[in-house]
Amino acid sequence: MRISTSTIRLVIPAASLALLLAAVFYMQPRAMSYTGLNLLFNLAVPIALATVAQMLIMAVNDLDLSMGAFVSFCACVTATFLQASPAIGVLIFLGAIAAYAVIGIVIHVRELPSIVVTLGMSFVWGGLAVLMLPSPGGEAPGWARWLMTSRPPFVPMAIVASIVIALVTHFAIMRSSAGVLIRGVGGNVRSVERAGWSVIRIRAGTYALAGFFAVLSGIALVGLTTSADANIALRYTLLSIAGVILGGGEFVGGKVSPIGAVIGALTLTLAGSFLSFLRISPDWQIGAQGAILIVVLGLRLLLNRLEKREKSR
């Protein structure tokens, strides 16, 4: 039986997650429990959602450098407006999603580099977040708190949520007919245009969908932390990009994998805990995280080469 390219793409991230998990269990056998797993992966849920959002943007050959600032903004809205007066909170979120669609349209129509536009937008989102919450505070809405801390039987919430996110986005991006159009724009814009589709609409829709997942990420984050801060999720920008790449996605060409992206987010979260267990000082942790990334990406390169050699044989 021939293994498809997309399956091979998933093998490396899944194997690295399993390896990392085994190492963590070896060092800390107590982590091998309901509570332990929940603690390990708790923070992975908002990262996974942000990674999926970033993956959508990357599927149309763009990059969103405002992801962290936007998730922080959403977290601040969740901790203030959504908690105090839900109607206004929802309206703000709808406005933010619409703003994402407009960003997509502007990038497409003016042929601007997405990096520049989203970098500029990151200051806008950051500023809005500071205006709302000049100092850390706010309060999580009760339902968000309940959702994120609920304890389903047998499998901890963090795992259930990750699986649900992976399956829903896999269906939406990889299986649905609309998802094909999104990836098609990443693969060959002209071909999609020539087939009579409106690429503006596809891009706007993709950006809006990404905005929606980023909003969910902000809500999930506040559900875990109970309060928000204007800088709460700044590192999500790079984490989400790393997660997509780690999960088998690529910067250009519409090659993305939602399941891989969620696994990538889990791996990145776990890498942090793993390094803490190793008692590596926090000063070195970022470097060590980078080293893990390089190793995984090196493995992927090797696998790609093997595959190519196999094909030419």
Add this chain to the structure above:
Amino acid sequence: MNEVTTRPEVVAARGIKVTFGAVKALDGADLVIHAGECVGLVGHNGAGKSTIVNAINGGLTPHAGEISYGGIRAQHGISTARANGVRCVFQELSLCPNLTVNENARIMHAELAGWNWRSRAGALVELQLQEIFPNHGIDCDSTIDDLSIAERQMVEIAVSFAGLNQKPKLVILDEPTSSLDAGLAAQLMAYIRRFVGEGGSVLLISHILGEILSTSDRIVVMKDGRVVADRSASEFSKRSLVEAMGNVAREKEWQRAGDKRNGAPVLAMPARRGQGLAFEAHRGEMIGLAGLGGHGQTETLLDLYLSRNSNWWPARRKEIAFVAGDRSLNGIFPLWSILKNLSIASLGDFSARTIVDRDREGALGNGWKKRIEIRTPDMENRILSLSGGNQQKVLFARALATSARIVLMDDPMRGVDVGTKQEVYDILRLEAAGGRTFIWYSTEMDEIRLCDRVYVFREGAIVAELAGDEITEKNVLEASFSGGEAA
């Protein structure tokens, strides 16, 4: 031909004018296509073939003239054209390489949506592939990236001919056989006749005149943005077609010089993977790599190149130059000027202390512009302002301007018009006489016949070596096909 003209019009373009800056791409061209006919469209590169196709399929709005579909003048645009059953297979492959065959069908056919679209798309493509190319062996769940270039072209053709609710009325094929071997091309031509017989129309653009003559009902010849001839195919012969295009058919007047194999070879390679014959090239030789497309010729060229150049660290003195076949993928720098594209390979020769000497660069550009007649008012223009054939000339000049004594060519004449080809052949002969060695992979028999010696490839190995007068179409075909059944 009266019988054809009484049939209803599918598409009519009348008096179309299109200008790109100062260049008149179309200067009042007329093209009418009726139901149930196959129209051949021929002309030089830059004659306006692609432009008129883009006007018909809605991708380009003409500056003057009118386009009507089914006799009705409608709003112009891609969706209007598609709604009127116009489909187009473009010269450069236009599938999404990251998607599977099914998913590409979904992009081309908006009706494929809702539950179960995937299996419906699969069935649609499979059926159409089977109809055009029996025993194709393409898996519809595989990603386009994993397919060979010929398979991609087959998929694109099949997807365009397929119709879910309604069959297409007009299919425009722009160089559809450029990557197909002779057998597949024949299957496609047979299908076109069947499709036309059932009342569909086809607009066929090809530089292989035999194909045009045997398949079309009517042939339209374009030159300088205008239609210069529009007659039934039976009134044309290869010779009269070439004359109508404005190329004086040149007889092969040169004689092969004697055997140039003396002394040590400048380049040699043992048999690939231990099979077939070894390869060697001598000074001043023109060596052809023949055989069906995709049987290891390109890989051999790459191996030859890497045998003299490290994969990691570029060599200081470049002994080998490479002319790429896929212009847009690994040939041109699309954002650069013509001059920069030309001089990139030889910058080291005219820079002093890493600073480029602009005057010498300009002189080099002007010299080559005259020598190979690059048709542009100014070498500082963007490379994309040139037609495909002229871009390819720039790539040749890039390789020839270096001091490299060996030039590898990866089927560089794909889709280049006859006139340009002749000009390039002349330059190649001159350079070979000057002691340069050319190693030339070509899918066209005319080019293979120009070579001093030919290696024929089959299944990744060299299976035959032909020299001098042995190089005939019959011998090459025999070597490329024989033993195929045994494998």
